[in-house]
Amino acid sequence: MTDLNLAAAEALLDTLPARLGGPGGLAGVVHEGRIVMARAWGYADLEAGRPMTRQSRLPVCSISKQFTCGAVLAALGSPEALDDRVADWLPAFEEPRPSARNLCNNQSGLRDYWALTVLDGARAEQEFPRGAARPLIARMKTGHFAPGTSYSYCNANFRILGDMLSEATGRDLAELYRTLIWDPAGMDSAALTPDTRHPVDGVTGYEGAPDHGFLPAHNGVWWQGDAGISASLDDMLAWECWIDATREDAGSVYRRLSEPQTFADGAAAGYGFGLARETVGRAVFTGHGGALRGFRLYRMNARAERLSVVVMLNHEGDAHGAAVALARAALGVAEPAAPLLPEGWDGIWLDRERGMVAQIVSGRRSATLHYATRPLSMQFDGEGLSAPGTTIRRDGTALSMALPGENTVRRLIPLSPLPHASGDEISGLYESPEPGSRMRIEARDGAVFATFEGTLGQGRPEPMTPVARDIWRLTVRRSMDAPAPGEWTFTVSRDAAGRVAGGTLSVWLARGIRWRRL
Numbered sequence: 001m002t003d004l005n006l007a008a009a010e011a012l013l014d015t016l017p018a019r020l021g022g023p024g025g026l027a028g029v030v031h032e033g034r035i036v037m038a039r040a041w042g043y044a045d046l047e048a049g050r051p052m053t054r055q056s057r058l059p060v061c062s063i064s065k066q067f068t069c070g071a072v073l074a075a076l077g078s079p080e081a082l083d084d085r086v087a088d089w090l091p092a093f094e095e096p097r098p099s100a101r102n103l104c105n106n107q108s109g110l111r112d113y114w115a116l117t118v119l120d121g122a123r124a125e126q127e128f129p130r131g132a133a134r135p136l137i138a139r140m141k142t143g144h145f146a147p148g149t150s151y152s153y154c155n156a157n158f159r160i161l162g163d164m165l166s167e168a169t170g171r172d173l174a175e176l177y178r179t180l181i182w183d184p185a186g187m188d189s190a191a192l193t194p195d196t197r198h199p200v201d202g203v204t205g206y207e208g209a210p211d212h213g214f215l216p217a218h219n220g221v222w223w224q225g226d227a228g229i230s231a232s233l234d235d236m237l238a239w240e241c242w243i244d245a246t247r248e249d250a251g252s253v254y255r256r257l258s259e260p261q262t263f264a265d266g267a268a269a270g271y272g273f274g275l276a277r278e279t280v281g282r283a284v285f286t287g288h289g290g291a292l293r294g295f296r297l298y299r300m301n302a303r304a305e306r307l308s309v310v311v312m313l314n315h316e317g318d319a320h321g322a323a324v325a326l327a328r329a330a331l332g333v334a335e336p337a338a339p340l341l342p343e344g345w346d347g348i349w350l351d352r353e354r355g356m357v358a359q360i361v362s363g364r365r366s367a368t369l370h371y372a373t374r375p376l377s378m379q380f381d382g383e384g385l386s387a388p389g390t391t392i393r394r395d396g397t398a399l400s401m402a403l404p405g406e407n408t409v410r411r412l413i414p415l416s417p418l419p420h421a422s423g424d425e426i427s428g429l430y431e432s433p434e435p436g437s438r439m440r441i442e443a444r445d446g447a448v449f450a451t452f453e454g455t456l457g458q459g460r461p462e463p464m465t466p467v468a469r470d471i472w473r474l475t476v477r478r479s480m481d482a483p484a485p486g487e488w489t490f491t492v493s494r495d496a497a498g499r500v501a502g503g504t505l506s507v508w509l510a511r512g513i514r515w516r517r518l
Helices: 006-020 061-076 079-089 100-104 113-119 130-138 155-169 173-185 233-245 253-257 319-331
Strands: 024-031 034-045 206-209 213-216 229-231 275-280 283-292 295-302 307-313 347-351 356-362 367-370 376-380 385-387 390-395 398-403 408-414 428-432 437-444 447-454 462-468 471-476 486-494 500-507 510-517
Touching: 006 024, 006 034, 006 319, 024 233, 024 319, 034 233, 061 079, 061 100, 061 155, 061 173, 061 229, 061 253, 061 283, 061 295, 079 100, 079 130, 079 155, 100 155, 113 130, 113 155, 113 447, 113 510, 130 155, 155 173, 173 233, 229 233, 233 295, 233 307, 275 319, 283 319, 295 319, 307 319, 347 398, 347 462, 356 486, 367 385, 376 390, 428 500
Parallel strands: none
Antiparallel strands: 024 034, 024 307, 206 213, 275 283, 283 295, 295 307, 347 356, 347 408, 356 367, 367 376, 376 385, 385 390, 390 398, 398 408, 428 437, 428 510, 437 447, 447 462, 462 471, 471 486, 486 500, 500 510
């Protein structure tokens, strides 16, 4: 039995509505298989004045991934039973194809298809119908890395898994979820709701922030396998109780889902079967978040401590931070004091192999790294900067960035900032054979924009700003999925005469996409 400070956790829970802001939310804690606290606050729909309740179902978004992997294990025994079907989804792939286990562990190397919708001309709120995903995925020819050698988050992995499972069993994915997981776990109201245009129970997601207000978020995507499940707080707490009840059963769904995974070289992987691993104090948690425009969620379980935390928001507050704070309070783990940050960390660097810009902006006690999908807060650890899953050390004038969760170390080359460039030299029309899209770059009196056109339509102009000579930042803050891919890096390529011939566009979710200037 683990002694917890439940009073401290409940006192923190009392402060969450004010700390997080936003229209509404839900949170709960399970210990030793019992619900020890559960709370609903605010409104599920501000316009209708509909209160949020423990029975209000929210889209759990990417938390669905663990249920997809659980259904694969429960129905087929192992993901290897699906290996022969992967080629049907990647007919144009020119490199070794990933295995189904690679898909489960985000080790496929595939580019994320939601990031690719930006390049395919999609606008944030347009409809993305059921049949749109497979052609987009099928056009992939190359990946980020050889399957099994590294990690890269990719929603396409789980979209493929869900559809392959349904095809292999001849059963609807909703039926598989229900019979194999939800009914045994007592998740009575959980449902597969893949069309985000029609949220269940009248729950509305909101974009915005407390300092400038909240507006309804309009979504139009159809997703399944990678997301698509809606569940209430009571459903999610039932899932946590079932996890605890079956914790000693080696054949139970969650026990198998949470078994540690490895990379091809034997190195330990921090992600597997739709679950990420993180440590709070000495407690090891497995869990996952979920995000759609207007919604943020997180759930986490520590088997040894028999502790689970769930946070669900119908706005874009920090659900993960709230869940970790509740876990810290329950475990009696104090937030470590951050030391003062030495000067000299600010700057801009290039990960040349990935074609991505990294920028560090320092404050008094922390620095913010801009590199992946969202800014990462880092602290000085005596040798360099560190955060969970990332350490940065000086390497002469360059930086060495270790990402053990990705099984890689990145070398970051310093760049000389270019405060202004007209954009006239790069203006023009470009095309990419993968994903088969066009990009038009336009310079307008000192402002530069890129517009993408593809099978999904013509996107809106997105701003471009110079970073260094022949390196530009393309910022996309809103997309069909959430969070948006972030800041793309466009690296210009030139011919022998020095003329702009094309370039490479990269963001963490979709790297190394080559463009030819027409």
